[in-house]
Amino acid sequence: MFAFAVKRILQAVVVMLIISFIGFAIKHNFGDPVRELVGERVTPAERAEIREKLGLNDPFMTQYVRFLGNALHGDLGQSYFYKKSATDVIIKKAPATLELVFCSALIIILLSVPLGIYAAIKPKKWFSRFVMGSSIVGVSMPVFLTAILLIYIFSVELHWLPSFGRGDTVQLFGFWDSGLLTIDGLRHLIMPSIALSSIMLPLFIRLIRSEMMEVLESEYVKYAWAKGIKPRRVWWVHAFKNTLLPVITVGGVQLGIMVAFTILTETVFQWQGMGSMFIESVERSDTSLMVAYLVFVGMVFVLVNTAVDIIYGLVNPTVRVAGRK
Amino acid sequence: MRTKWQRFKESYMLYSFLRDPVALGSFIILAVLVISAFGAPIVAPHNPYDSTTIDIMDAQIAPAWSDGGSSKFLLGTDAQGRDILSTMLYGMRVSLIIGIGAVCLQAFIGIIVGLLSGYVRRLDNILMRVADVQLSFSTYMVAIFIGAIIQTAFGVAGYDRVAVPLLIVVIGLAEWPQYARTVRASVLAERRKEYVEAARVIGLSRTRIMWRHILPNTLSPVLVISTVQVANAIMSEAALSFLGLGMPVNKPSLGSLITAGFEYIFSGSWWITIFPGILLVSLILVINLLGDWVRDFLNPKLYKG
Numbered sequence: 043m044f045a046f047a048v049k050r051i052l053q054a055v056v057v058m059l060i061i062s063f064i065g066f067a068i069k070h071n072f073g074d075p076v077r078e079l080v081g082e083r084v085t086p087a088e089r090a091e092i093r094e095k096l097g098l099n100d101p102f103m104t105q106y107v108r109f110l111g112n113a114l115h116g117d118l119g120q121s122y123f124y125k126k127s128a129t130d131v132i133i134k135k136a137p138a139t140l141e142l143v144f145c146s147a148l149i150i151i152l153l154s155v156p157l158g159i160y161a162a163i164k165p166k167k168w169f170s171r172f173v174m175g176s177s178i179v180g181v182s183m184p185v186f187l188t189a190i191l192l193i194y195i196f197s198v199e200l201h202w203l204p205s206f207g208r209g210d211t212v213q214l215f216g217f218w219d220s221g222l223l224t225i226d227g228l229r230h231l232i233m234p235s236i237a238l239s240s241i242m243l244p245l246f247i248r249l250i251r252s253e254m255m256e257v258l259e260s261e262y263v264k265y266a267w268a269k270g271i272k273p274r275r276v277w278w279v280h281a282f283k284n285t286l287l288p289v290i291t292v293g294g295v296q297l298g299i300m301v302a303f304t305i306l307t308e309t310v311f312q313w314q315g316m317g318s319m320f321i322e323s324v325e326r327s328d329t330s331l332m333v334a335y336l337v338f339v340g341m342v343f344v345l346v347n348t349a350v351d352i353i354y355g356l357v358n359p360t361v362r363v364a365g366r367k
Numbered sequence: 368m369r370t371k372w373q374r375f376k377e378s379y380m381l382y383s384f385l386r387d388p389v390a391l392g393s394f395i396i397l398a399v400l401v402i403s404a405f406g407a408p409i410v411a412p413h414n415p416y417d418s419t420t421i422d423i424m425d426a427q428i429a430p431a432w433s434d435g436g437s438s439k440f441l442l443g444t445d446a447q448g449r450d451i452l453s454t455m456l457y458g459m460r461v462s463l464i465i466g467i468g469a470v471c472l473q474a475f476i477g478i479i480v481g482l483l484s485g486y487v488r489r490l491d492n493i494l495m496r497v498a499d500v501q502l503s504f505s506t507y508m509v510a511i512f513i514g515a516i517i518q519t520a521f522g523v524a525g526y527d528r529v530a531v532p533l534l535i536v537v538i539g540l541a542e543w544p545q546y547a548r549t550v551r552a553s554v555l556a557e558r559r560k561e562y563v564e565a566a567r568v569i570g571l572s573r574t575r576i577m578w579r580h581i582l583p584n585t586l587s588p589v590l591v592i593s594t595v596q597v598a599n600a601i602m603s604e605a606a607l608s609f610l611g612l613g614m615p616v617n618k619p620s621l622g623s624l625i626t627a628g629f630e631y632i633f634s635g636s637w638w639i640t641i642f643p644g645i646l647l648v649s650l651i652l653v654i655n656l657l658g659d660w661v662r663d664f665l666n667p668k669l670y671k672g
Contacts, residue, residue: 057500072519178659182652184602186609187625187644194632194641205633302507306606310629321610324515332519336512340504347503 061340118334128334139315145235158250177244189237189310206312253285294350390660393653404459413450461620466601472539477546485554498544510541514612594658
């Protein structure tokens, strides 16, 4: 197990190095930090002096190593647009995105488990057919279109819910702007989190259903039936527990997709999170902030995937053996 | 000797296809959509690219059946006075071209990588690691990043001119690991079979075995994922266009039509967004349904559920 964990962590480090290298190469080639810092009205001589002072004339690898060293200390450079540290900008925006992802995950878990299990236990009932039918429509629906439809129905036509922004927020621990504690904030959260969960929910329902159906066919479940155990206990204790493992693995991997979809959802709802910040930084060609986001998101992915793999290795020893070549 | 057509007519595939109303219905809808998309210059009532026929006075006319609608424009007009139906047809053509092009590129890269890593042991580890890492980042994320980088590199003005091939490259590069994994898995299964051993005994070269013997036998799973991948590629393109990283508004795809209409939804001009949206969803839906059928038919055990 130890060897497996070490191997996974080493892999994670290599991946992070590659991501930071790509990020730095982008930053190095596009955008001119000197012009962004001082504007156009500076003489070429002064400009060259600033370049020298910032170390922009050093060889590529020297600059990369410096970038890496700074990144390890949490310094991902200056945002050209905000004129402050990119890390600060990201930390300021992160709570909004995290709250959104949290609420969507909650919706997904609370709905997909009962629906998936129901569709597996009673596949012939009309309600299961309805769930499966709408799940394939759900898979075919781009997340931004769901968001637009929600806005049209609930904001434009019915005037029930606000269509953009986060509403009132409360500051927690000095930096965390939370929308979860005010009624207005919660009202603003409803539509974005439904929209964000709409893409994963059908996938999870289908996944849980198919895993559950497979488990229900297995020998030990048949044996449990033969023993005369109550249906409820067979479904929840015997069958459902064993469908959880694949669901958790897939869930970990889906986190990446979730982050990608926050970019879309946040753009539609003008949600002031990391996703809309990223798109704005692309529009403003704020390369520095863009790269900072790339490295930050890359780090989150790598951390989560490594953690999921290691946990999975703990729970399911066969993975470790297969992984050891 | 029966002709291919006769063999096809008597095949089980056609029989089970005609027996499945969902598959048949989706196929008919898809055929209608594809024909009207590629026949857009003939089918469409107006030409949205021809600026002489567009009148700004016609802007934001409601669909023909509602108040303020005009019989000249069946589904209404957008903010620039273009006929929605025509722009949708032209837009669907752009979406389809990008989707199919991207899938061809993905399949090309994926099949080569999959074959190499399935047949050449030394390359296997590194190629599959790359694919794993890229997949763990999700194809959307990769596509958005590559799109963003390219846009920064070209600038917005330069981007517009080369948008179609660029989007094909972006989506192709983002989604090849799916193919690579599928092909690799079936290469690993095929290479143990006797016909491969027989070919090796005859003394054929590795390249020949790889391309002429193993490749044709790995193509059925490739076909299975291809249909679904086309739907995915169209969806990715729409998402990229929605973020402003895709097709420009003057040469719209379905995604950029939806984006362009989004601003006007608050003033009540819902048709500019909703109709392209419905078209996009139905296009993706029928492709997915067909994909499900192909999957169940060719390889009932490949996926579950």
